[in-house]
Amino acid sequence: MKVIETPSLIRRNGLMFDIPKQGEPLPEDKPVKAPKLKAEKIKRVCDPRLVAAARELRDRWLEEVNAGRYVIEAGGKYEVGRLMERREAPVEPMRLLAA
Numbered sequence: 001m002k003v004i005e006t007p008s009l010i011r012r013n014g015l016m017f018d019i020p021k022q023g024e025p026l027p028e029d030k031p032v033k034a035p036k037l038k039a040e041k042i043k044r045v046c047d048p049r050l051v052a053a054a055r056e057l058r059d060r061w062l063e064e065v066n067a068g069r070y071v072i073e074a075g076g077k078y079e080v081g082r083l084m085e086r087r088e089a090p091v092e093p094m095r096l097l098a099a
Contacts, residue, residue: 011017064070 065072
């Protein structure tokens with residue numbers, strides 16, 4: 001039966017370090033792995049009929065907006081310039097401690 005020595009590990013801050021013994025050769029660098037070959041991306045082709053229909057709808061909408069039939073409200077998702085209502089908390093007179 002062969003006795004296997006446990007390596008002398010140092011643990012600090014969640015990291016483990018192995019200290020080689022005197023005269024022990026340092027571990028060699030890991031071999032460089034070949035990069036994985038990625039499969040070529042397949043270019044999606046949209047149906048030209050649907051693309052033309054979407055462009056036509058967009059153009060019609062822009063014509064309506066430019067003609068003034070629809071008014072796009074200026075303002076974003078949030079009303080950052082809106083004034084808040086002023087609510088004043090009721091002020092109670094300060095109470096003095098009994099001496």
